Amino acid sequence: MRFSLYMDDYETEKIFSYLRWLFLAAAALLFYLPALSDTLQWNSASLPILLAFGFLYMTAAQIALHKMNTRPKAFSIITKAGIAFDYIAFFWLIILSGGIFSLLMPIAFLIVMHATIYWRTRGAILSSVFLTAGYTAVLFGGSRTDNYSNLVFLLTIMFIWIIGLFGSMIILRERQHYKQKEIYHELLARDYLTNLYNHRCFQEQMNKLSLKADPFFIVMGDIDHFKPINDKFGHLAGDEVLKELGEIFSEVVNIFGGQAFRYGGEEFAFLMPESDETRLVAFFHTIFVKLNDNKFTSERIPISMSFGVSLHESTRKVGKSLEIADQYLYQAKNTGKNQVHFECGKVMKNHDIKLKAVSVS
Numbered sequence: 001m002r003f004s005l006y007m008d009d010y011e012t013e014k015i016f017s018y019l020r021w022l023f024l025a026a027a028a029l030l031f032y033l034p035a036l037s038d039t040l041q042w043n044s045a046s047l048p049i050l051l052a053f054g055f056l057y058m059t060a061a062q063i064a065l066h067k068m069n070t071r072p073k074a075f076s077i078i079t080k081a082g083i084a085f086d087y088i089a090f091f092w093l094i095i096l097s098g099g100i101f102s103l104l105m106p107i108a109f110l111i112v113m114h115a116t117i118y119w120r121t122r123g124a125i126l127s128s129v130f131l132t133a134g135y136t137a138v139l140f141g142g143s144r145t146d147n148y149s150n151l152v153f154l155l156t157i158m159f160i161w162i163i164g165l166f167g168s169m170i171i172l173r174e175r176q177h178y179k180q181k182e183i184y185h186e187l188l189a190r191d192y193l194t195n196l197y198n199h200r201c202f203q204e205q206m207n208k209l210s211l212k213a214d215p216f217f218i219v220m221g222d223i224d225h226f227k228p229i230n231d232k233f234g235h236l237a238g239d240e241v242l243k244e245l246g247e248i249f250s251e252v253v254n255i256f257g258g259q260a261f262r263y264g265g266e267e268f269a270f271l272m273p274e275s276d277e278t279r280l281v282a283f284f285h286t287i288f289v290k291l292n293d294n295k296f297t298s299e300r301i302p303i304s305m306s307f308g309v310s311l312h313e314s315t316r317k318v319g320k321s322l323e324i325a326d327q328y329l330y331q332a333k334n335t336g337k338n339q340v341h342f343e344c345g346k347v348m349k350n351h352d353i354k355l356k357a358v359s360v361s
Contacts, residue, residue, distance in 0.1 A: 112164035124168035194246025
């Protein structure tokens with residue numbers, strides 16, 4: 001897991017899941033380590049039940065968190081259950097460790113922050129309300145209700161609301177700034193017309209992949225006869241063609257685990273991290289079938305494309321691999337178009353795919 005001061009909700013929940021294990025270990029030490037327990041003299045009668053309950057819940061939550069891959073519905077259930085567990089465990093420990101005089105009171109601030117991260121202002125207010133209710137129950141359920149205990153109670157509630165809410169305001173502000181930063185980054189990284197990542201992002205991602213030892217495919221693609229389309233139907237129709245192609249490429253690369261970019265003009269680029277040529281052939285087969293099955297814009301314009309492919313390995317510079325992919329693209333353009341030329345010498349023609357489709361039908 002990467003460490004960052006700015007984390008999405010999934011990464012934040014993982015941090016809280018690790019903190020629970022830390023607090024579980026700390027609670028066991030505080031109650032059972034003689035050097036501490038003899039000094040604190042806290043009531044540990046029901047602690048084994050809490051520790052067992054916590055261990056079972058946290059183990060199940062940890063497994064679910066790592067397996068769900070941030071599915072929204074499952075994630076919502078885990079976060080709600082996590083905050084509910086924190087609330088129950090917190091007051092259980094408060095009761096065992098001195099009631100309203102417990103040294104563990106500052107954990108309440110974490111609960112408020114945790115709720116604020118997922119439910120914003122509503123989470124901050126509701127968590128503060130529930131903490132106030134819990135502390136009130138602890139006060140009236142305790143054996144001591146003199147003026148001093150009342151003062152401690154009022155100060156504790158005041159700190160929960162002031163520090164909790166102010167801390168929550170800071171969280172909301174920082175997360176809003178981070179989201180704005182992400183939006184600006186997306187605007188800079190994406191091509192406005194096709195919604196694909198742009199040339200600059202392509203160069204960054206390609207260089208990033210080249211730093212790893214794993215080989216990957218660089219694919220350059222170009223629309224065949226694009227200038228006549230602009231001349232005949234106009235540039236608005238040409239823009240619509242690019243937009244619709246962007247939608248197709250986004251769909252296909254998601255299936256095959258690659259990345260699609262608008263390189264510039266009518267040129268596109270793809271990065272395919274897996275170096276399995278069979279899978280890459282399936283990728284191009286899907287692209288050609290999509291191109292064959294679609295007529296673009298309201299003018300019903302047929303579109304074909306040519307591609308060049310190189311396999312980048314750590315034995316050469318990434319710029320050279322890009323140059324080779326570009327050379328094979330122009331080789332495909334100059335030898336009939338509507339086909340793919342691979343660095344290994346393989347040629348894949350869309351015409352053959354059309355013939356197979358006709359023979360099957």
